[in-house]
Amino acid sequence: MDPAVSAVRVAVREAVHTLSSCEDGDRVLSTLGSLKRYLSGAESPAPPGEQEEFARVHFAAVLRCLAGRLSPGWLELGADDGLEELCASFFLEGPADQAFLVLMESIEGAAGPSFRLMKTAQLLARFLGAGRMAAVMEGQCRRLGEPASPLLQETLLTKVVGLPDRLANRLQRENLDAFLPQNYFPLLAEEMVRVLQAVVDSLRGRGRCSVPSARTSGAGGSLAGTRGPSLGHLSANGSLWFMLFSLHPSPPTVPHRPEVLSRLLGNLVIKNKKAQFVMTRKLLFLQYHHSTPMLQSLLGYLAADSQRRPLLVQALKGLLETWGSASAIRHAPLEQQRYLSKAVLICLARLGEAELRDSRDELLASLMAGVKSRLDSSLPVVRRLGMIVAETASARLHPEGPPLRFQYEEDELSREMLALAAPPPADDSPVEASPAVAPEAAETPGRGSGDGGVAQAPPEGSGSDLDSDDELVPYDMSGDQELKRSKAPTYVRDCLEALTSCEDWGRWEAALRALEGLVIRNPAAAREVSVELAKVLLHLEEKTCVEGFEGLRQRALVAVVVTDPAPVAEYLTTQFYALNFSLRQRMDILDVLTLAAQELSRPGRLPKAPQCGPPGPAPPPGSTVAPAWRTVVEERIRSKTRRFSKGSARRGRDAGPNQFNVVAGYFFFPLLRHFDRPLVTFDLLGDDQLVLGRLAHTLGALMCLAVNTVAVPMGKALLEFVWTLRFHGDAYVRRGLLSAVSSVLLSVPGEQLLADLPDELLEARSWLADVAERDSDEDCRTLAIQALLLLEKLRDRLLALAAP
């Protein structure tokens, strides 16, 4: 055996023994001093052979031992003589990779927050601060002759990349700044550039650099690539960079161009299973917080090479499948759905005609399933996503068929999505961009386009025009007014007659327009025919194109309900569960009831006292009032404020009973009556969940409007209703239920709640807590939290009442 080897071993064993058991400060110090000799750069160094042996075999053990000893008591032993500093020097000056691994190991191995953990963490921070990461990487590059085992290298990589997460997990709130991703990754990047520089230098100088350098330097280059021109050589195998890319939410230097990505990664995604998983599953399906450009560059990378394109097709299949799965639609957060839809569109834009054709049936099947379930959803955004993706995808998958068109209004989302669906610029993609890809921009150069000013009028006044045009003096055209519609009926009964039996559409429209005003002005006359009116209005169809028909009809109905609440509400609520109505009509009923209740509960509604004091001039500023600054300011504000009427300000609002209270029962209870009894045409608990959601919202609103009433039975019924439906799968329904709970809490007086509904409240509370934590829909979570807050408030108030 090499004498140097054994000498070192003996010395180290002895030293380790001393360090781990000795409590004598001086001996510890001297032992460390002797070990220090083996580190390069010490004052009286040991022979190089021994140094090398120490570094190779024993260094880690010594470090582990040191790390294990880091306790307040031990450090106290040699506090005066800089024991701590000496210890640290081992970590900071010895072979960096081992030091790094030992540090990470001891941090991760720590049971919980402790002095030792903090010390180690601080040591690691110093390690980072001292630029030792560069040494770690350089060490990997320069390991000559003896290629490091791939396993070790991988561990190292994982630890380097995962450092922020690991430390955050371990240190929780005690985490140090240096370990935060926003600090750590730039540091890492800089270090990489430095390493790269060093490697380049050494290549130039001596041509001695080992194979693994390619790995690290490639990674370094990738980061440098976006920064400076130091890209001497790029390796195709940038797995370190790749790890960074995949693990970090937003790597500081993500190249937003697929070419860069593919230069960096090469075909890694094909060779490496893990990479493939990350690229085709994790980034697409699991993480949905990435930015759109990043998504584009990722998919662009997959599309950029013929070997990788099958993966893209596969990804599209997977994406569409998830996109179309009914349960995903129901349970995935909206953010994710949006992300998925974008990914689908980008994939479609990147794929060629032939590739799509090959797997058309499969794609179409999942697309159709998805469109169906999306259009069924009661959330507008989900429906919208379904429409946009369906239009684009069907145009790509079925270019020969008639284009699919949905009627949706263009908004930011749709514009963004459609922009994604446009094929990338030709140089991006090796496949020729087929012209059919572009969603034919509907060419609608409306009437206005002409105003643009291509006014290339032929030369004016040519020929005979010149002489006499000025003679054409216009006549008086002041009589040219908007044409009056046919005469509006002046009696409610006339309206009724016009609406039911009129063939003159002008009159029909006029009647519809006049009805609301007539009902409000002649409540007595309206009351005589109120139910009949409601019936006519409910069944009214838009037979001719009347602008704002829905609004007119709704306002008229509301006016009727307000005029004669009890019978009309009774009629409407029974019709809600009647057989022959469309969903639209049923939802109209709900809307009308809500609006009418709102109108009825509006304070000071009936005594429409003429509150119009003449808009007298404001008192002159600077009158003789006390010159306190507040009055001056108020005066100034008043002089600048224009008031159209002053009156209510002086008198205060008329106090009056909430008119809705008397009739709230007519509105409320019948709606709860049959919700669990499906009809042939109407199944609230089945397909018609949209109406169910609307019903839940309406009930909540009615509850809320019946505030300050004896609303306990209503609250009780509503909580029961909520309870039966609380696990409904549709987010819209759940939102309605949650808002209903909130409105119960708001409307029913606290004491009564507690007296009459304690069990319901307790049940609701645990359910709310559960929803607030687990629900997939963000709005649901927010609503649940709101309701919980209300509960809290209620409890506090009751406690405060009970206390004195």
Place this chain on the structure above:
Amino acid sequence: MQVALGVSPWDGDGTAVSGRRSVDPLRRRLAEPQVTALPPRMAASPLPPPDPRFVLRGTQSAVHALHFFGGAQGQGHPLLLSGSLSGLVHIWSLQTRRPVAILDGHQGQCVTWLQTLPQGHQLLSQGRDLKLCLWDLAEGRNAVVDSMHLESMGFCRSSVLTRGQGKWMLAMPGSGSDEVQILEMPSKTSVCTLKPEADAKPGMPMCLELWQAESSPRPLLLAGYEDGSVALWDVSERKVCSRVACHTEPVMGFGFDSQKARGVSGSAEKALAVWSLDEQQALQVCKTHELTNPGIADVKIRPDRKILATAGWDHRVRVFHWRTMKPLAVLSFHSATVHCVAFATDGLLAAGSGDQRISIWSLYPISSDSSTSSLGHVEHREVGAHALA
């Protein structure tokens, strides 16, 4: 300011202004009530809205088509033809203001289009009974000499282009809903069918006009379509030269001035669109003109290309200055939708309405130096509106 019909306080001024032209006294008399010769300073305050010269009643149903006939080159008196909802064609004498004859050839279905042919007193009438009748009106006859079956149920009016030697070309809506059929007449040979490209989807043709540029013998067809676009067809090549979207609603009618290569179209919407043809025969919208009320049923440009008139769904006829599109007058007399307007070569304007009346207006008389025919009705006494009421 008082402008009484028949009594012109501005007589002297008028003479002074228009004196440089040789105006025969009769024309002067016709011009007087219109006060066209007002000194400029007086024009500052607007003239009161004009009244119709006279009104023709007795069609017994809504008037859907109007056409002036005769009066050309001094042969006989000018006549006005009107087609009504009840399927009758009335031939009105503008002299007696009475119907001269009544033609019944459309089985009680609405007559939508009337057009006379230059030779031999022939009249074409198109009806909603899907028939196009050719009448012989010479020497007091009124018999259908020929008729053609139309394939289209639409409201599109046909158009005629005279080609000399008794030959003419007819454009009418074809059998396909978006097609236009071109026939060589009088042989009734179908020359071609103009069908828009498959992806254009302009809808039905709503109004047609065959014309021929002075420079070239190739017949061209302007067609307004249901989607609000106007297209220019090269008939011999059977292809669309250009198409421009003028409106968002169907084009209901347009007038085209082939000399200036400019046209104006009205639609169900609240605006008129003025468009032009450039040398490459590309249509482009020059400007749009907002109206007070939506809906234009018909647009006609006066033969001297000075003014144009529109028939409004708002019961009013609007008169514009054709070159500038300056509104000149709003003629409100009718109490129902105005369905059609027509200009006589001498400048008379007729408007037919759903209120079963035809109003005749005389505005901005055609100046004598433009080529006008002799006026057949000059001997009319100036009578106020509703003379025949």
